Amino acid sequence: MKDFQEKIKLIKDSGEAFLKIVSANDAGATGAHQSGIYIPKGSISFFEFKGIRGENNEKLIRLKWLDKGLELESRIIYYGKAKNEYRITRLGVTLKPESLVLFTKVDNDNFEAFTIAKNESEDFLSNLNLSKEDLGKGLVYRNDSTSIKHIANFKSRARLLPQLGDMLIKSDDVAFLEILKNSYDANATDVTVLMDNIDSPENGIILIEDNGFGMDIDIILDVWLELGSDFKKRRATNYQLNFDEPKPKRIPIGEKGIGRLGVHKLGNKIELISKKKDKNEVHVNINWEEFDESNTKKKKYIEDIDITVVEKTEPEHFIKDGAEGTFICISSLKSVWTRGKARDIQRSITSISPPFRGTSEDFKVEFKILDKPGWLEDIITWDEIKNFALYKFDAVISKNSIDMFNYEFRPYPTFDKAKKRKRSFDIKNSSINQDELILSHHTLKRRDEFNNKVSFSVSPDKIGKIRIEGFVFDLESYVLKEVFDKKGLKEYLKSNSGVKVFRDGLRVYNYGEPDNDWLDLNLKRVNSPGEKISNNIIVCGVFLDRETSYGLEEKTNREGFIENSNFYDFRDAVAHTIEIVELLRKFDKKILRDFYGPTKKSEPVLSSIAKLQAIVNYKVKDSNVANEINSHLAEIENSYKLMHDRLIKTSSAGLGLGIVLHEVEKVLKELLEIVTNDPNTIKNVLSLVKRLSKLIKGYSEMFGKSITQEVAVSELIEDALFSIEFRLRKHEVNITKAYLKKPDLVLKVSKGLIEGIIINLIDNSIYWLNVAYEEHKSISEKLIYIDAVENENTVEILIADNGTGFLIPTDQAIEPMETGKKVGLGLGLNIAHEIMLTQKGSLTFPNFSDYSLPEEFKKGALVSLLFTK
Numbered sequence: 046m047k048d049f050q051e052k053i054k055l056i057k058d059s060g061e062a063f064l065k066i067v068s069a070n071d072a073g074a075t076g077a078h079q080s081g082i083y084i085p086k087g088s089i090s091f092f093e094f095k096g097i098r099g100e101n102n103e104k105l106i107r108l109k110w111l112d113k114g115l116e117l118e119s120r121i122i123y124y125g126k127a128k129n130e131y132r133i134t135r136l137g138v139t140l141k142p143e144s145l146v147l148f149t150k151v152d153n154d155n156f157e158a159f160t161i162a163k164n165e166s167e168d169f170l171s172n173l174n175l176s177k178e179d180l181g182k183g184l185v186y187r188n189d190s191t192s193i194k195h196i197a198n199f200k201s202r203a204r205l206l207p208q209l210g211d212m213l214i215k216s217d218d219v220a221f222l223e224i225l226k227n228s229y230d231a232n233a234t235d236v237t238v239l240m241d242n243i244d245s246p247e248n249g250i251i252l253i254e255d256n257g258f259g260m261d262i263d264i265i266l267d268v269w270l271e272l273g274s275d276f277k278k279r280r281a282t283n284y285q286l287n288f289d290e291p292k293p294k295r296i297p298i299g300e301k302g303i304g305r306l307g308v309h310k311l312g313n314k315i316e317l318i319s320k321k322k323d324k325n326e327v328h329v330n331i332n333w334e335e336f337d338e339s340n341t342k343k344k345k346y347i348e349d350i351d352i353t354v355v356e357k358t359e360p361e362h363f364i365k366d367g368a369e370g371t372f373i374c375i376s377s378l379k380s381v382w383t384r385g386k387a388r389d390i391q392r393s394i395t396s397i398s399p400p401f402r403g404t405s406e407d408f409k410v411e412f413k414i415l416d417k418p419g420w421l422e423d424i425i426t427w428d429e430i431k432n433f434a435l436y437k438f439d440a441v442i443s444k445n446s447i448d449m450f451n452y453e454f455r456p457y458p459t460f461d462k463a464k465k466r467k468r469s470f471d472i473k474n475s476s477i478n479q480d481e482l483i484l485s486h487h488t489l490k491r492r493d494e495f496n497n498k499v500s501f502s503v504s505p506d507k508i509g510k511i512r513i514e515g516f517v518f519d520l521e522s523y524v525l526k527e528v529f530d531k532k533g534l535k536e537y538l539k540s541n542s543g544v545k546v547f548r549d550g551l552r553v554y555n556y557g558e559p560d561n562d563w564l565d566l567n568l569k570r571v572n573s574p575g576e577k578i579s580n581n582i583i584v585c586g587v588f589l590d591r592e593t594s595y596g597l598e599e600k601t602n603r604e605g606f607i608e609n610s611n612f613y614d615f616r617d618a619v620a621h622t623i624e625i626v627e628l629l630r631k632f633d634k635k636i637l638r639d640f641y642g643p644t645k646k647s648e649p650v651l652s653s654i655a656k657l658q659a660i661v662n663y664k665v666k667d668s669n670v671a672n673e674i675n676s677h678l679a680e681i682e683n684s685y686k687l688m689h690d691r692l693i694k695t696s697s698a699g700l701g702l703g704i705v706l707h708e709v710e711k712v713l714k715e716l717l718e719i720v721t722n723d724p725n726t727i728k729n730v731l732s733l734v735k736r737l738s739k740l741i742k743g744y745s746e747m748f749g750k751s752i753t754q755e756v757a758v759s760e761l762i763e764d765a766l767f768s769i770e771f772r773l774r775k776h777e778v779n780i781t782k783a784y785l786k787k788p789d790l791v792l793k794v795s796k797g798l799i800e801g802i803i804i805n806l807i808d809n810s811i812y813w814l815n816v817a818y819e820e821h822k823s824i825s826e827k828l829i830y831i832d833a834v835e836n837e838n839t840v841e842i843l844i845a846d847n848g849t850g851f852l853i854p855t856d857q858a859i860e861p862m863e864t865g866k867k868v869g870l871g872l873g874l875n876i877a878h879e880i881m882l883t884q885k886g887s888l889t890f891p892n893f894s895d896y897s898l899p900e901e902f903k904k905g906a907l908v909s910l911l912f913t914k
Contacts, residue, residue, distance in 0.1 A: 052147075052159060053172045055111075055187045056262060059149040063091045064175070065183035066166070070387055072140045082146065084121075089131050091185045093153040096123025096131065105154075112159040115140055126266070145169060147374050163683050194830070198630050217380060218389045220307035224253060224373070225397060225410060227307075231257025231371065234407050238394070241415040243382035249310060251375040259369040261324040262356050269317075269329075270352065292508055312375035318362045319371040326360040329353070334377060339876030380837060384420045385895045391424045392533045392652050396540035398427050401514070401586040404550045413506040423894040425533035433457075433528055434516035434584070436633070438626050442511040442618050445502035447487045448472045452480075452626065457527045468629060479576040503614045507596020508589075511615065513903060515544075515585030517578055517630065523641050526855075530892060542581045544619065549591040555604050556587075563605070564620050578623060583826040589618055758790045759834045765803035776811050776827065781899070783832035790840050792912050794884050799910070802877040802888075806844045806908055809873060813848035813906065821849060823904075830902050842910040845893075845902040857888035886912040 056062050063084075065071075089095065096102040101124055108119040117137045123517075124130055133781040140146060145166035148158045170176055173186060228236045233255035243249040260269060306317050317329040330353060362372055391412055399406035414420050425433075435456060442792045446726040450470045456463040468481035503511065516536060525531050544564055545557030555561045562568070562580050570577040589597070596611035606612045714804045762784060766773070771781065792799075807829060814827040830845040843847045878888040889909045893902070 047265045049165070049169070052161070053169065055149065056147060056173065060188055061091065061150065063088055063148040064170075064180055064186050064388055065146050065533075066177055066180055067140045067142055067144050067146055067160075067218045068182075069142045071146075072142045072275075075141055081120075081122075081132040081136060084131040084133065084141070085181070086089060086131065088185050089121075091148075091150065092121050092125075092133075092156070094121050094124050094131075097265060098125050098129070099126045100745045107155045108133075109155075109157045109477060110138055110159065111157055126263075131256075146456075162452075165860025167580070181849065189462050190673070217311060217382070217386060218393050220310035221390050222393045222397070223307040225394065227339070228253075228255035228257055229351045231259070231406055233257035233370065233410065236408075238410060238412045239415060240382070240387070240413070243378065243414065246381060248379040248427055249376065249382065251376040251378070252373070253375075254370060254372045256368075256370045259321040259371055260319040260327060261321040262327050262354065264321070265317075265319065265327050265329060265354055273638070287586065299794075308375055310379070312379055313377040313777065314375070316374040320360055320363040320369050320375075321371045322367070325356040325358055326363055326466070328355045328357065328361075332377075337871070341914050382448065383836065384417075384836070384897055385836060387414060387417075388424055388895050390739075391421050392530075394534050395424070395426055395430075395533060397534045398537075400427055400431070400516070400541055400584050401545075404547050404552065404586075423529055423892075424603055425528075425530035425537070426895050427537070430537050431516050433518065433534060435519050435524070435637070436517035436630050437515070438517075439514045440512070440622050442489070442503060442513070442622065444505055445457055445500060445862075446472065446488070447483075447622060447625070448623075450480075450483050450487065450625065452629050454786065456637060457524075459527050460637060460641055463633070463637050465635065482629065483625060486621075486628070489618055489621050491621065501614060501617065503610060503618050506594055508615050510590065512588040513585065513619065513620060514588070515583055515623075515626070517626065518582045518584075519634070520537075520582060521638075521642070522855075524637075530894075531799065532892060533897075534885075538581055538584070541584055542808065543588060544580075544585040544623075546581065546587045548589040548594060548597075553599065553605065555587075564616065564623065566623070576627060578627055578630070583623075585623075587816070604868050650903060667783075701742070723842070753795055755791050755793050757794045758792060759784055761792070761794075761796065761799055762803060762831055762833075762842065765800040766795075768804055769807060772811065773807075776815065776825045778811060778814060778829055778912075781828065781830045784842075787833060790835055792840060794886075794912065798880050798884065802880060802910060803842070803844070805873045805877055808849060810844065810846040810906065813850075817848040817905075824848070828901060830898065832896075834896065838914055840914060842912075843896065843907065844906060845898060847905040847908045850904060850906050851890070859888065881910060884912065886910060 065082065065084075066395065084092070092104070092106070101122065103122040106119050106121060108118065109116040115137055117134060117135070118643050119135045119137070121131065121133055124132070141163065143163045143166075145161040145163075146158065147161070148156050150156055167177065170179075175186070225236060236255040238251065239252040241250050243251065308317075313333045315329075315331045318326065321324040349621065360368070363369060394410045394412055396410065398410065399408055412421065431437075432455075435454065437453045437455060439449075439451050440447050447470070449472065452465040454463075454467045456465065468480040468483060469477055470480050470487060470489070471477055488500055489502065490500055493499045518534070520535070520538075525534075528534050539559075542555035543559070543561070544566075546553040550608045557561050559580075566578060566583070570579040595611075597615060598607045598609070599605070600607055604905060606615075701905050762782075766780065810829050811827075814824070814829075817824045818827055824847055828847045830843070832843045834841040834843060859874045874888070881888045888910050891909050893907055896907075898907070
């Protein structure tokens, strides 16, 4: 080409051109193994080429260098297996770093190119209304009088991946659960989790290993290292589960491709080793501390970071013949692990443990904390959970009847007035004592369109025999108080309750999922809440034989059976069986409630309104009538809430005033006693009066207008203790101030209200300590333990004593007018509970085992004031 202006004219006339500042890597000056010019993905369309991910693709073009007098065959290549990048190679010329290279298009297979020297490139670009900064890693220029076309790519900072883990996964136990879900989705049957030194982030380590089908190099590169991969979702949608491994098939439970972010949530250093059957072992190492942006020499963008992935033809970890699976080591932990957090992990693990063995859901997780095994004591497991089921049953259905039915009522040993009972029926075994009630209901019946009960049969050829096994729990407070790990039981039922269906051991989805009440158990319970079994208290499996149940056809999306006549027969047969359980349970439940239940039952108003609304929506077919009824119910609800709130405020004020008058009266009496009986203290009257002044001021703050402010936890506790110091001294109560041994924490709360709650709780402790000391004679000294605990998202103030403990269920104790005291209104805990809600917190009664409390407090009361950070 002849001159500068001619080159500018060529670019402008070409309509579209690719421009790039030559990098050292493009010119081959770095010695890297890549050759040729790097093309950003956003610019590749200029060359009419698109690579296929996971493969190396290329396109041959004719390239004419206008300023070199050279024409040759060049190549555009996509490195899809490892690098995921585009380049132009076989250039035939030597490029100089920082020079400008330009390409124009003759047609889809023919291109022209020329270069501009470094010292002329800025001037050249200015004639195109461009600068070097505009080019980035390369752009497609379009000559348009109103616009310049810039082709760019999204860029991500190196810290994005750890940040996504923090943002998308709210806590460490959720992160852990996501990792375990990956093991479940990999068909693992056994997972080992080991932790050591986890209360020290710099020294802590977490090891996770499963025996799933592992990952090969392609899955590591194209799935594990790709954010938001839809790999699992495609497998779930297409049910592509025909693996060669002799392991059960499962529907993946993770679909969003974010589970792997769990490892980045937990630690900065990640080592992953994985092996797929008959494939090489793959090693990946990531250290996010190397990409700390506070060091300007570190790489800032995630696309600039080279993650080393190594294939081992000779395995170093999975060395046994046929071994496969995934091993993850996480270190340089991001947070301090507490006893409570570790116990929540164990509960999460228990919650995904399947209740029925020998099915596709077999999944066993062994969890150990090597240096602190005591942290995991007294956490409920499935084997223990099923023993807390008050009712157990199993049945076999064939043709038009229940051929075999066993029912057990299994009251806890503490319910000694309620006797264990078994009731059985077996149509083929005449030697057993056939239960007459079961006998009278063993023929399958359902209601027809006229609401009459009619007999029906399940086809022996299209459905076959149906086997059912189930456990029914009771979550009423008087029952739960006998469970040593209430939280663990509730979490397990939240994840595993419902009626699941298995065919030849394989789970048929989505029966038994939280949102699939396929037997309408919850709806039936609305109509008869005291008698019916809801989805959240039953753990049940229904088992079919594939060979004889071919009439039950699974939907193409694998979400249950096609709803044909065979399905309705199957569903109604299972529902009939559960109705018999409900009938038998009703009598035993009444015996239990008569002996051990509350003396009176008062359904919460709002709950009753909600149930009434549900009935209206279900039964009233005229939408206008239903809307009018619901509008009146809404008015009732709003009026009730307003009245409730006003009463709470009034009660709080009354309680505060009562405390003030009561405490001031006690202080004055004690001052008078001190002055009267000890003349030496008269000189200290001034300091005592000052103390009384400070006390009254503190109470006036509590009683006055609530102002939210930042306050140290130690200040809250110390001021509350100051207010009742004389009373603690008089009753000889010793306080253990564990919170003073830790860094102080800050809360944003209404100081006066929280101090009032602490005073109220300590006042309760003093009462029950006196009962334990004077009446029960179960303690030799009266102790109160106060601590502050910082969790990942919450702060707790713990108050424990070595007294009698709660003599009524804790969920009743927070109800108004409920008390175990001989005298008292029973408002204190209720008001404390309501005040904590206004402070965006909660009053809870946690398990002793979740904290490192001294042994002497474990038979007393433990209360937690839980605040959200």
